[in-house]
Amino acid sequence: MPYVNIKITNENVTNEQKKALIKGTTQLLVDVLDKNPATTFVVIDEVNTDNWGIGYQTVTEIRQDQ
Template sequence: MPYVNIKITDENVSNEQKQALIKGTTQLLVDVLNKNPKTTFVVIDEVSTDNWGVGYDQVTKIRHLADE
């Protein structure tokens, strides 16, 4: 009965991509650990780029610098 929490930045993740993350993660736990998919939970958290920091900076700022 695994529980998987995927935290990603909130940058236009489509419904198809969410479904692919859920399906792929569940399949991985079935394949590697023989877990029951019926009790495998996958929860995706989409985090604002203002609220995610790396290397001292907000991701929002990192994205702006990359676009320049």
């Protein structure tokens, strides 16, 4: 029973993109590990850019500097 947790910043990810991530991740586990898609769990966490840091800055700050 695989469990995959995908963490992304909450920057306008569409439902279609999320569905593609779930489908693609599930298919990868089916293809590589022969896992049953009915018992494969994919969870997507959207993280506020204020709560995601790279180096010494938050993603919010990095986006503002660009």
